[in-house]
Amino acid sequence: MAIVIINPNSTTSMTEAMVSVAQSAAPDLTFEGWTSEKGSPSIQGPEDGEAAAPHLLDLVDRASAQGAEGIIIGCFDDTALKEASQRVSCPVIGIGQASYHYAAMRGWRFSVVTTLAVSVPVLEANIRNQGLGHAVAKVRASNVPVLELEADPMCSARTIGEEALRAEQDDDISAVILGCAGMVQVVAVVRDALKIETIDPVACAAKCLKWMT
Structure with missing residues (x-):
């Protein structure tokens, strides 16, 4: 399976932009973008990050179960990065x-x-x-x-x-x-x-x- 970029906010266009940039930066890999439909439109500050974390971790679990080669947390706050890294076997990295x-x-x-x-x-x-x-x-x-x-x-x-x-x-x-x-x-x-x-x-x-x- 591809590298999954998980956007913890619900703005799909942002997910698509990240996939395009990632694919250009690492053309030998295949990237797939997932958007947290239950997240807020943007993450600005700790309260937004805390609210987004459970939905993000659900997507992390799903990506792992489907055989993701790696996961990128597509939020500069590195939302729930430590928790995500500890619950799956593939590499997880925050931007x-x-x-x-x-x-x-x-x-x-x-x-x-x-x-x-x-x-x-x-x-x-x-x-x-x-x-x-x-x-x-x-x-x-x-x-x-x-x-x-x-x-x-x-x-x-x-x-x-x-x-x-x-x-x-x-x-x-x-x-x-x-x-x-x-x-x-x-x-x-x-x-x-x-x-x-x-x-x-x-x-x-x-x-x-x-x-x-």
């Missing part, structure tokens, strides 16, 4: 997790540009819990809501690009990580605005699973 470790393995000090401020403490805790607190300069909120990334991608790209440029100028870093699965729509614009590396977490997770499967 946040993949991007942090990729940057660290390259020796890059990084900042994260995410959506809203409510997500910042979640991401900071995830980075610390993975032992990478030394590698991060700052987690920045762009104040662009998740669903706005799809509703107005060009305006969102400009706003996120401006915050990424501030990170490049002020944070003494080598890379910016885009901190939302929905930012697959704005990667090219941000990358063109920066001189340092721009990390797309979905592409990063796909490449990591290529090494693991």
